Amino acid sequence: MTHSSLDIAAVKAQFPLLQRELNGSPLVYLDSANTSQKPRTVIDAMTQFMEHSYAPINRSAYQLAAEATDQFEGARTKVRRFINARRDHEVVFTKNATESLNLVAYSWGRANLAAGDVVVLTEMEHHANIVPWHMLVQEKGIELRWVPLTDDGQLDLTDLSTLLDGAKAFSFTAMSNVLGTITPVQQLCAAAHAAGAIAIVDGCQYVPHNITDVQAWDADFLAFSSHKLCGPSGIGVLWGREELLDAMPPFLGGGNMIADVRFDGFTTAPLPAKFEAGTPPITEAVGLGAALDFLNGLGMANVRQHEMDVAAYAISTLTERFGDDIQLHGPCNVEVRGATFSFAFRGIHPHDLSQVLDQRNVCVRAGHHCAKPLMRRLGVNATARASFYVYNDTHDVDVLADALDSATDIFGF
Amino acid sequence: MTHSSLDIAAVKAQFPLLQRELNGSPLVYLDSANTSQKPRTVIDAMTQFMEHSYAPINRSAYQLAAEATDQFEGARTKVRRFINARRDHEVVFTKNATESLNLVAYSWGRANLAAGDVVVLTEMEHHANIVPWHMLVQEKGIELRWVPLTDDGQLDLTDLSTLLDGAKAFSFTAMSNVLGTITPVQQLCAAAHAAGAIAIVDGCQYVPHNITDVQAWDADFLAFSSHKLCGPSGIGVLWGREELLDAMPPFLGGGNMIADVRFDGFTTAPLPAKFEAGTPPITEAVGLGAALDFLNGLGMANVRQHEMDVAAYAISTLTERFGDDIQLHGPCNVEVRGATFSFAFRGIHPHDLSQVLDQRNVCVRAGHHCAKPLMRRLGVNATARASFYVYNDTHDVDVLADALDSATDIFGF
Amino acid sequence: MPGLEDLYREIILDHHRNPRNRGELAPPASHAVGHNPLCGDEIDVYLDVTDGIITDVKVGGQGCSISQSSASMMSQAVKGKPVDEVRALVRRFKGMMSIPDEDGNPIEPDPAVKLGDLEALQGVVKFPVRIKCATLAWNTLLEALEQG
Amino acid sequence: MPGLEDLYREIILDHHRNPRNRGELAPPASHAVGHNPLCGDEIDVYLDVTDGIITDVKVGGQGCSISQSSASMMSQAVKGKPVDEVRALVRRFKGMMSIPDEDGNPIEPDPAVKLGDLEALQGVVKFPVRIKCATLAWNTLLEALEQG
Ligand SMILES: Cc1ncc(COP(=O)(O)O)c(C=O)c1O
Numbered sequence A, B: 001m002t003h004s005s006l007d008i009a010a011v012k013a014q015f016p017l018l019q020r021e022l023n024g025s026p027l028v029y030l031d032s033a034n035t036s037q038k039p040r041t042v043i044d045a046m047t048q049f050m051e052h053s054y055a056p057i058n059r060s061a062y063q064l065a066a067e068a069t070d071q072f073e074g075a076r077t078k079v080r081r082f083i084n085a086r087r088d089h090e091v092v093f094t095k096n097a098t099e100s101l102n103l104v105a106y107s108w109g110r111a112n113l114a115a116g117d118v119v120v121l122t123e124m125e126h127h128a129n130i131v132p133w134h135m136l137v138q139e140k141g142i143e144l145r146w147v148p149l150t151d152d153g154q155l156d157l158t159d160l161s162t163l164l165d166g167a168k169a170f171s172f173t174a175m176s177n178v179l180g181t182i183t184p185v186q187q188l189c190a191a192a193h194a195a196g197a198i199a200i201v202d203g204c205q206y207v208p209h210n211i212t213d214v215q216a217w218d219a220d221f222l223a224f225s226s227h228k229l230c231g232p233s234g235i236g237v238l239w240g241r242e243e244l245l246d247a248m249p250p251f252l253g254g255g256n257m258i259a260d261v262r263f264d265g266f267t268t269a270p271l272p273a274k275f276e277a278g279t280p281p282i283t284e285a286v287g288l289g290a291a292l293d294f295l296n297g298l299g300m301a302n303v304r305q306h307e308m309d310v311a312a313y314a315i316s317t318l319t320e321r322f323g324d325d326i327q328l329h330g331p332c333n334v335e336v337r338g339a340t341f342s343f344a345f346r347g348i349h350p351h352d353l354s355q356v357l358d359q360r361n362v363c364v365r366a367g368h369h370c371a372k373p374l375m376r377r378l379g380v381n382a383t384a385r386a387s388f389y390v391y392n393d394t395h396d397v398d399v400l401a402d403a404l405d406s407a408t409d410i411f412g413f
Numbered sequence C, D: 001m002p003g004l005e006d007l008y009r010e011i012i013l014d015h016h017r018n019p020r021n022r023g024e025l026a027p028p029a030s031h032a033v034g035h036n037p038l039c040g041d042e043i044d045v046y047l048d049v050t051d052g053i054i055t056d057v058k059v060g061g062q063g064c065s066i067s068q069s070s071a072s073m074m075s076q077a078v079k080g081k082p083v084d085e086v087r088a089l090v091r092r093f094k095g096m097m098s099i100p101d102e103d104g105n106p107i108e109p110d111p112a113v114k115l116g117d118l119e120a121l122q123g124v125v126k127f128p129v130r131i132k133c134a135t136l137a138w139n140t141l142l143e144a145l146e147q148g
């Protein structure tokens, strides 16, 4: 069925956890939009680092510390290349994408937004790209505007220029974690800039699955997490345009982010240290670097092609097998979507559905996916969501379909 | 020399990195006040977890996710027990102690402090417990007061009640990362409360080395990091009194910390989720749990006794060998100090000193140790610092002393 | 892994299909809304309390089979009961769900309190993630009582 | 690991022991302060610039042997030189320290620019942590020039 250039069996073999059997049958992990599994090379890089090279970074002068610093800063360079940023020091390590977005809202937002200023979001944002702005509504009285959705779950850009009129920032996801929709990032950045707004891209779901090029996009900020792209938990990234980061006040205060501290005040260090207060996720940065090496080894173009194939197969299989009994949210055209599917099935509550699928070792998420406004827009409380990654193939789609069938036996009413 | 009940050779054997030889001789790691090495059990717990149980926590309903959630929440219980807190949900996972202290300053501080309000710090604080308060000086116009030091590097409490008069918060370290001084935490908490101030304890240097009991202290907040107590990087802890945490506004906004999000606002989740926005350091929490198990296995009373022995040996050896050529900062009485020593040696700049010691594989830190106000108070730009932990013994003191001697050969002028 | 039949007992599916006491009560009835942040479920509990007796109860909102049937059974169990008895029942029910008391200790089952049909929810304990579904209505009930 | 003799050349220790051009210049001389956040070292650079020539330079502050001797040699090398030549020298020196240019590319050594005694600092590159020590005075010099 697929013409992918990836050998998925070989890829899957590199993920120890996916070799696990639960109750005698293999695991079909379809929750990568939530968090991804880790390949051997990432686990080994972290273990090796802790066994051989762990040391403080950027602080101590001895050789071991210099080695550790090299590995840590080497990871920064890998991130910079992966997203095609201009400068290493535009890459700030955070704890997760949520912190990255909060950093922008707290630091850029507090310095640049006042009562009545407009920030534009979309109706498909994750809570991480909503709540930090709600806080500025409460605190500063800014105004939020929302880009609406079309019925097939794409952004409805009809009134975009009106929405952006007078806006200071446009913050949007590059790919929906619920609908799978990929948004036209370059066009949205251009529209933001035309209106005099900065463009903040939530790349959590996009960066793990596609070639990312912040310069081609002409974006101003990009936030994403390591744990969704085969890397460890505990580390995220904020990339920002140098001029913006330079002009922003600091966010967290403490060690490493200062040039000087006196009893009566402090001055900040240059980028990226300015935004990296305290001891960073050292081992995690090394793991993130290994994850990017792993993905580069597969080739991000291949990853994207593979996921388009799986998405196409999933759409045809599920609709052919279940017809009107299944409702897939989001677009059907795989050119504008990734392999993340939210769906409703025969009126069975998603929570019950995921319980039944779990009985067959099929791991899907049920819930609001941290996108309650979108749920309201879709008119549901929750959806079931199956999300596919580099270690999933069309066979996993078939297993999912079989498991769905079994749900009807219990809830067949 | 020592009467410790710990078999340090056996302890050291559990740390893979300390088996490493650099340029043919073993490593003498004396920089644990900066960050500690990781025992086999911690590395293995993380590897095992990533290989067998890694999954999203608190979000998905399938069995794998439930197992991962159990391990993650199990780590929270371990932390609660380690510091003798009352409730699991008083334990908030952050990225490091710096974030923990910023959380208090941002959330508690913004809700409770106004222009002219007083926060009391000490002259021996780490930047992480200074800069967040400086930010509130800039933003809100609060006033900072500083508890001064005695000449042997203890807190001078003579005027404490005057300093605390009218204060809203007293934030202080339980052990200095520069001087090794252990402060009378229980007494300081009582003094804070008597003045109507809350007591915020920076436990970064204390918790790894001593029995911690937040209830006995009667503290209000405690911040510390995993990476200094044999645990992984990328995770820290904020413990807070339930009533205080409950009353505080949220800090970072996003997934997990909400009860509901609408287009026009949000409501927060109960503790601890309220302060844990986004995907937490999952694997790191498991590693932290393993580190606490490891320390409990040694027994924190034994750890403390061992470090008192090493400290006593270090003081006598260094002063006997070098007399006036070495100046040890901080108290000489091991009852009120840990095994962290800042020193000046024969007028050699600390940076040059650490370079020369590194030639002998002795890892010490040179610099301001993120305590520039204290450096100014001591009248120096920088110090060299040797800090000892569970894997160091009196032999390491001897190696340090021999290496110091060799420095004179180069800089003997 | 325990079998699904432990979770989805027939009586549970019946309450799910035919929920009892659905609806709303107009003020001055007390009203609380409970959220399950995990899955987005919401439950509304409306109470009329007169002279310490729950004279009427209605349940609204949406949720999975477990939260809906638990709410439905809850409404049957508390209607017409004195508030004291209801509080004891909540405690007993939480005990069955392995939820510890305020001080973190296990709740001993009080033999004087009868669970009746609610026993069918016993199987939920084997599926820890679902405990929050089963207890949602009960916590919301407590909140509504606070307001009463 | 490279030997310490690569780092601590005799000429470096000499400048460390006997720093040249120590002191301050009164305004209108330009003045910049540089911090090495790693170790807390601070360097003050004072410049008198007249008709595009650095007519006088003084160095203050505290630091390790590398930062102090680099500052001392720097002061000797720039005194009396046209600002253009000094900028070329800074570039050449940074190149020797393996510091890339604005665009992240290696700086090719310009044979027209002579390093003289400064060559003694060549060995610092083998100790990457110390590069910041060696360049501190030079970055501070650039800042002082910006003000001039
Ligand atoms: C006393 C003290 N407070 C705070 C910190 C900050 O800890 P972290 O860098 O892990 O955030 C440290 C360590 O660097 C410390 O020693």
Ligand SMILES: Cc1ncc(COP(=O)(O)O)c(C=O)c1O
Binding pocket: A033, A034, A096, A097, A098, A099, A126, A128, A129, A173, A175, A176, A177, A202, A204, A205, A225, A227, A236, A370, B255, B277, B278, B279
């Ligand atoms: C679109 C999107 N934005 C933001 C986030 C938040 O990421 P994290 O939880 O790693 O901070 C997620 C994932 O949860 C996401 O899918």
